[in-house]
Amino acid sequence: MNLNFNQSLAKNYTSGPQIIRVLSEAWVKDNGYCPNCGTQPLADFANNKPVADFYCATCTEQYEL
Template sequence: MNLLMDTEIAENYRSNSQKIRVITENWVLHNSYCLNCGNDYLSEFENNRPVADFYCQTCREEFELKSKKPNFLTSLMMELTIQ
C-alpha cells in the first residue's frame, strides 16, 4: 500500500475541496481493497452519485469516501496524545 498521495493530479483545480476530493479518490481507487470480502480492488461509481463513491465488483459492497479539513492544533494534540 502506497501511503503517499499524488498531488499533481489536482493541479488544474482551484478549489481546495475539489483538490482534496480528486487526490483522495485517486488514492482510494489505487490503494484500497474491499473490507467486506477482501477483494484487492475497488471500482469507482460515476461522479455525483448521492450515496456511494466506490464498490466491490465481487460482493457489491458500497463505500463512501468522506474527508474534512481538521483543525491543525486538534490534530497535533491528538497525534501527541497517541504517541
Template sequence: MGQDDNHWCELGFAEPAVAFKGPTQTARSVTEAWMALHGFCPACAADRLPQLPNNAPVADFRCGDCGEEYELKAKQGKLGGS
C-alpha cells in the same frame, strides 16, 4: 523481496496536482484517485474497489465481488471530540 513488492503500504499521493477552484475539490480529486489505486474491500478483501460515476447518489466505490458500497469522506482538522 524487492522494493516494489509492497505497494499496498504507499501512503503518499503520487497524482499530479490539478488546478481546482478550491481546496475541497482538490482534496476530493486526490483522495478519490488514491482510493481507486490502493483501496480494497474490508467486507470481502477484494483487491480493488471500482469507482462509481461522479455524482452517484450514495456511494463513491462499489466492490465488484460482494457489491458492498463505500462513500469516501474527508474532514479538515482533528477527528473526534475536543
C-alpha cells in the same frame, strides 16, 4: 500500499475541497480494498452518484469516501 497522494493530479485545482476530492478518490481507486471481503481494487461509480463513490464487484458492498 502507497501512503502518498499523487499531488500532480491537483495542479489544475485551487479549491481545497476539490483538491482533496481528486487526490483521495485517485488514492482509493489505486490502493483501496474491500474491508468486507478483501477484494482489490474497488470499482468506482460514475461521478455524482448520490449514494456512494466505490463498490466491491465481488460482494457488492458500497463505500462513500
